Amino acid sequence: MxxxxxxKIRNFCIIAHIDHGKSTLADRILEITGALSExxxxxxxxxxMDLERERGITIKAKAVRLTYQDKQGRDYILNxxxxxxxxxxxYEVSRSLAACEGAVLVVDSSQGIEAQTLANVYxxxxxxxxxxxxxxxxxxxxxxxxxVKREIEDIIGLEAGDAPLISAKNGIGIGEVIERxxxxxxxxxxxxxxxxxxxxxxxxxxxxxGVIAYIRVKEGTLKTGDRIxxxxxxxxxxxxxxxxxxxxxxxxxxLSAGEVGYVAASIKNVxxxxxxxxxxxxxxxxxxxxxxxRAINPMVYSGIYPADGARYSELRDALDRLKINDASLTFEPxxxxxxxxxxxxxxxxxxxxxxxxxxxxxxxxxxxxTTAPSVIYKVITTxxxxxxxxxxxxxxxxxxxxxxxxPVVEAQIMAPTEYVGAIMxxxxxxxxxxxxxxxxxxxxxxxxxxxxxxxxxxxxxxALKSRSxxxxxFDYEPIGYQQADLVKLDILLNGEIVDALSxxxxxxxxxxxxxxxxxxxxxxxPRQMFEIPIQAxxxxxxxxxxxxxxxxxxxxxxxxxxxxxxxxxxLEKQKEGKKRMRQVGMVEVPQEAFMxxxxxx
Amino acid sequence: MGYNSLGLYVHIPFCLRKCFxxxxxxxxxxxxxxxxxxxxxxxxxxxxxxxxxxxxVNTIFFGGGTPTLYSSERLIxxxxxxxxxxxxxxxxxxxxxANPETLNGxxxxxxxxxxxxxxxxxxxxxQEKHLRKLGRGHxxxxxxxxxxxxxxxxxxxxxxxxxxxxxxxxxxxxxxxLAIACKFGxxxxxxxxxxIEEGTPxxxxxxxxxxxxxxxxAEREMYHTGAELLKNQGYYHYEISNFAKPGKECxxxxxxxxxxxxxxxxxxxxxxxxxxxxxxxxxxxxxxxxISQKGCAIESKQKISPAEQRFETIMMGLRLVKGVSxxxxxxxxxxxxxxxxxxxxxxxxxxxxxxETTEYIRHxxxxxxxxxxxxxxxxxxx
Numbered sequence: 001m002x003x004x005x006x007x008k009i010r011n012f013c014i015i016a017h018i019d020h021g022k023s024t025l026a027d028r029i030l031e032i033t034g035a036l037s038e039x040x041x042x043x044x045x046x047x048x049m050d051l052e053r054e055r056g057i058t059i060k061a062k063a064v065r066l067t068y069q070d071k072q073g074r075d076y077i078l079n080x081x082x083x084x085x086x087x088x089x090x091y092e093v094s095r096s097l098a099a100c101e102g103a104v105l106v107v108d109s110s111q112g113i114e115a116q117t118l119a120n121v122y123x124x125x126x127x128x129x130x131x132x133x134x135x136x137x138x139x140x141x142x143x144x145x146x147x148v149k150r151e152i153e154d155i156i157g158l159e160a161g162d163a164p165l166i167s168a169k170n171g172i173g174i175g176e177v178i179e180r181x182x183x184x185x186x187x188x189x190x191x192x193x194x195x196x197x198x199x200x201x202x203x204x205x206x207x208x209x210g211v212i213a214y215i216r217v218k219e220g221t222l223k224t225g226d227r228i229x230x231x232x233x234x235x236x237x238x239x240x241x242x243x244x245x246x247x248x249x250x251x252x253x254x255l256s257a258g259e260v261g262y263v264a265a266s267i268k269n270v271x272x273x274x275x276x277x278x279x280x281x282x283x284x285x286x287x288x289x290x291x292x293x294r295a296i297n298p299m300v301y302s303g304i305y306p307a308d309g310a311r312y313s314e315l316r317d318a319l320d321r322l323k324i325n326d327a328s329l330t331f332e333p334x335x336x337x338x339x340x341x342x343x344x345x346x347x348x349x350x351x352x353x354x355x356x357x358x359x360x361x362x363x364x365x366x367x368x369x370t371t372a373p374s375v376i377y378k379v380i381t382t383x384x385x386x387x388x389x390x391x392x393x394x395x396x397x398x399x400x401x402x403x404x405x406x407p408v409v410e411a412q413i414m415a416p417t418e419y420v421g422a423i424m425x426x427x428x429x430x431x432x433x434x435x436x437x438x439x440x441x442x443x444x445x446x447x448x449x450x451x452x453x454x455x456x457x458x459x460x461x462x463a464l465k466s467r468s469x470x471x472x473x474f475d476y477e478p479i480g481y482q483q484a485d486l487v488k489l490d491i492l493l494n495g496e497i498v499d500a501l502s503x504x505x506x507x508x509x510x511x512x513x514x515x516x517x518x519x520x521x522x523x524x525x526p527r528q529m530f531e532i533p534i535q536a537x538x539x540x541x542x543x544x545x546x547x548x549x550x551x552x553x554x555x556x557x558x559x560x561x562x563x564x565x566x567x568x569x570x571l572e573k574q575k576e577g578k579k580r581m582r583q584v585g586m587v588e589v590p591q592e593a594f595m596x597x598x599x600x601x
Numbered sequence: 602m603g604y605n606s607l608g609l610y611v612h613i614p615f616c617l618r619k620c621f622x623x624x625x626x627x628x629x630x631x632x633x634x635x636x637x638x639x640x641x642x643x644x645x646x647x648x649x650x651x652x653x654x655x656x657x658v659n660t661i662f663f664g665g666g667t668p669t670l671y672s673s674e675r676l677i678x679x680x681x682x683x684x685x686x687x688x689x690x691x692x693x694x695x696x697x698x699a700n701p702e703t704l705n706g707x708x709x710x711x712x713x714x715x716x717x718x719x720x721x722x723x724x725x726x727x728q729e730k731h732l733r734k735l736g737r738g739h740x741x742x743x744x745x746x747x748x749x750x751x752x753x754x755x756x757x758x759x760x761x762x763x764x765x766x767x768x769x770x771x772x773x774x775x776x777x778x779l780a781i782a783c784k785f786g787x788x789x790x791x792x793x794x795x796x797i798e799e800g801t802p803x804x805x806x807x808x809x810x811x812x813x814x815x816x817x818x819a820e821r822e823m824y825h826t827g828a829e830l831l832k833n834q835g836y837y838h839y840e841i842s843n844f845a846k847p848g849k850e851c852x853x854x855x856x857x858x859x860x861x862x863x864x865x866x867x868x869x870x871x872x873x874x875x876x877x878x879x880x881x882x883x884x885x886x887x888x889x890x891x892i893s894q895k896g897c898a899i900e901s902k903q904k905i906s907p908a909e910q911r912f913e914t915i916m917m918g919l920r921l922v923k924g925v926s927x928x929x930x931x932x933x934x935x936x937x938x939x940x941x942x943x944x945x946x947x948x949x950x951x952x953x954x955x956x957e958t959t960e961y962i963r964h965x966x967x968x969x970x971x972x973x974x975x976x977x978x979x980x981x982x983x
Contacts, residue, residue, distance in 0.1 A: 555972040
């Protein structure tokens with residue numbers, strides 16, 4: 001490809017706070033450049049999973065190639081790269097940004113800059129992107145574009161005086177946005193003849209072609225038949241197809257420096273195309289990979305069990321299939337006395353966990369029982385050996401433990417100043433260590449805390465939202481391990497430990513948590529034929545106790561006129577209800593109980 | 602009554618008014634269908650006789666609805682027709698249900714003369730306010746007057762139906778109701794716990810908040826106190842909700858509880874014969890039409906597998922205080938009850954819900970309160 005053509009390429013992404021209109025703007029741009037006819041346009045094309053659409057978030061990055069002719073009649077190729085927008089996926093976002101030269105920053109004209117806006121701007125600046133600010137929703141009554149412009153200039157330090165004022169929803173000002181992209185975002189650089197270096201920024205599994213890797217060619221040229229190597233995993237493949245997204249997969253003869261497209265190479269496993277990895281040629285390889293690759297590891301673990309034990313192998317198949325498209329999901333078999341055979345699954349974060357569970361239930365029609373999420377604790381036993389424990393049941397005896405360490409994160413919370421007190425109280429309550437507070441402007445602060453991960457995987461997000469009336473936003477990054485006084489909290493039903501309910505928790509919190517779990521279980525477990533004591537215990541010490549009173553009455557007064565079928569139907573229904581329960585010793589425990597012990601406050 | 606008895610149930614779906622708690626297939630304001638219905642009953646009876654052949658019918662039960670809404674002439678006409686069509690045992694128990702406001706001396710006498718030997722009166726409560734709240738159409742006095750009349754005419758087997766666990770009912774009121782029923786001299790008392798069923802006015806009131814259901818503990822206290830009171834009054838507690846003076850157990854209902862055989866005639870009636878169960882259409886017009894067109898009005902019919910028969914035998918048998926007879930079970934199914942249900946029985950014994958003698962498996966007092974829970978243990982085979 002000639003430099004003249006490369007001059008006409010613009011690789012960009014759109015960044016925004018949730019709900020500020022990123023997906024809608026993307027749709028409009030696709031529409032105006034003719035990538036979509038209105039007929040086959042479903043709302044928000046870039047978010048193609050149902051789940052994303054429902055949650056209004058983008059989970060997987062995606063790319064589309066657009067053509068655009070400016071007023072002087074010059075043709076441009078625009079590659080729009082979509083990015084995920086949640087803390088669980090920060091790394092993926094950063095790799096998508098690394099594939100671009102510019103970013104359109106969408107700011108809601110009534111909301112102004114929010115925490116995510118800023119977090120994304122920083123990521124974009126880290127990747128040396130040119131930023132094109134755009135002010136959206138200007139047709140809403142609460143719009144205050146001048147104030148928002150000033151915010152952009154004061155907080156981010158970006159010139160925003162001539163930022164396009166648009167309404168993505170109503171198609172106002174879209175053309176202007178595209179003109180700005182062409183003007184401001186620089187054309188990519190790169191030497192077509194240098195050894196190949198292509199950045200993988202996403203991938204998905206296609207039933208016919210195998211893994212489709214999304215790449216940005218930084219240097220060199222890639223074509224069908226080339227032998228390629230992934231520099232981090234050192235896996236080698238032969239390229240079967242290269243192409244671009246129109247937005248459907250469209251093969252091309254080659255991809256050169258500066259271009260965005262895809263590679264298929266009969267790759268069976270998305271784990272072989274890690275986001276951030278560099279693709280090079282087997283012959284004439286690049287000396288150094290592109291910077292920024294990070295192996296991403298699960299942070300949160302939870303046991304997932306089929307509600308119906310007979311569907312264990314279906315669950316395994318479903319996890320296998322999800323894994324094909326989700327390299328960050330890990331799972332291995334585990335057994336629980338209470339729940340039978342299942343899997344210990346690792347997730348990037350809570351949202352990721354929710355998404356996987358929902359997909360299993362929705363796409364694979366599985367009924368699941370999930371256990372409380374846990375993190376990986378480092379347990380050092382008296383013999384000096386370190387154990388990584390993600391399932392509380394596997395914790396060694398308290399007597400054998402020298403000390404324990406838990407993962408901690410640096411959390412950044414942005415909120416209006418009036419909620420600072422409430423938020424700091426919350427962080428303090430979650431064993432947070434205050435690190436920093438920075439005024440972003442008069443009415444907004446960025447608070448930084450060091451928090452134990454296990455304090456935020458339960459309900460931190462919800463608690464934060466409720467204490468800030470939804471205004472606070474939250475981002476976190478793991479920063480290592482630190483020693484802590486942790487204990488295993490057991491729950492006993494009818495005198496027996498229910499392994500699936502055990503938790504590892506800080507000593508200071510065990511008492512309150514034990515009591516609230518006992519109370520919660522009392523609500524959730526239906527009364528049965530006998531009295532059921534619920535106890536919370538640390539070792540052999542009982543720290544809380546509740547009692548589910550025995551059922552007093554469950555009998556039909558009358559069987560009228562020989563109508564046996566009616567009574568039988570009633571009993572069958574009752575029996576069916578029991579089937580959905582887990583038998584723990586003599587006690588029948590509803591499946592929700594295993595998960596809802598997490599919801600407090 | 603033996604285990605091989607055959608019962609005949611005749612359903613009369615008409616009522617003067619629908620009580621607020623009632624979810625039986627009965628209707629008010631359908632008086633114009635009473636004659637066509639009677640006609641249809643006869644056709645169904647005639648056709649049923651071929652199923653039964655010359656097998657003796659041991660019990661007849663006219664239930665409703667309000668059978669005594671029919672005039673004595675119509676009732677006698679029907680009874681005569683039954684006797685002409687089927688082979689009725691000499692000593693058959695023949696019961697008719699009645700609401701006190703539909704009775705009078707003339708009707709009672711006619712019924713007695715035609716061989717009806719058991720009367721079941723809906724008394725329900727011993728307080729006028731509760732009768733009104735239940736939507737009953739009679740007073741306490743109506744009950745007493747008709748009891749006395751029936752006595753003087755020679756009825757010596759009278760049941761009074763009572764309900765407890767009514768909204769705002771006190772234990773004292775319930776005890777009083779029972780005491781009144783005893784004083785009236787009933788040979789048999791059915792004491793039913795109120796169940797608020799969907800589709801009844803009570804259910805709507807409960808949902809709308811204008812009715813408060815009685816709490817379980819209070820309800821159970823009424824049950825156990827009531828059972829104790831009746832025992833002291835010489836009544837034998839023989840089924841969850843039924844109490845009788847010695848020898849006055851309801852033979853017809855015992856057929857149900859022994860999971861025996863019966864033919865049900867009329868709308869919504871259920872039958873069980875030769876391992877097959879069937880039931881008729883509930884709606885009166887549907888029933889009449891169906892009979893006139895096809896000679897039968899069966900809505901659903903199913904063959905009962907041996908496993909289901911075993912479960913049903915347990916389900917019904919455990920309603921009896923005596924319990925399920927091991928010998929009868931063995932005779933019927935060719936294997937002992939423990940062969941099928943040993944594990945469930947042991948678990949339930951361990952929980953204090955069942956007890957076992959050499960002859961019977963039966964509920965403990967606690968097990969009676971939780972019968973549905975107990976029965977689910979017997980359902981693994983299904």
